[in-house]
Amino acid sequence: EIVMTQSPATLSVSPGEGATLSCRASQYIKNNLAWYQQKPGQAPRLLIYGASSTATNIAARFSGSESGTEFTLTINSLQSEDSAIYFCQQFHTWPFTFGGGTKVEVK
């Protein structure tokens, strides 16, 4: 099973600042990675797929990149509504697995 490790666990940022979230895969997964945003009481929402493609209706301040088995979600100019938990997920190999999440607080 591929283990997805996210860091940091928690990130506190001020409005207007940027944030960089990391996700590391325990094995090569090509670019078969997605990022999701989850707000309290809601289901996860797709942000990024294929490591760097932005999903429909997702703000341009969200972007993804990859370098080997290291993946990054960058959020520019954070807004209060970006407070959420962010998860990465690999769909390269069965079983599909998720990272433990990074909680982003904008305050």
Next chain:
Amino acid sequence: QLQLQGSGPGLVKPSETLSLTCTVSGDSISGPDYYWAWIRQSPGRGLEWIGNIYYSGRTHYNPSLNSRVSTSVDTSKNTFSMRLTSVTAADTAVYYCVRGICSGYNCYDMLHFDYWGQGSLVTVSS
């Protein structure tokens, strides 16, 4: 607008079978570019993929649950379902029904999840 609505009992007794159904509206469950999945989330286990099913009936399951889980699809009702047998307290979670994107013949490549249902809390307790 695609909607996925999960339904099923919120409380299941230990050792019994958990059954959930997801009703898909706004698109056909038989679409060749989509597959259908169950994912659960709990504080202790985080997000856990349970299994996928394609409208043709092709399935993939998480090996950690493989012997206990089964899924089915009813194209006439535009629904898909999941059964998890011999449940324990560790199966207490929010269960999501989800749509996934696929590509290739017979959905050969199952890719990311693009739409999630609102989630159903299932508690296993006597």
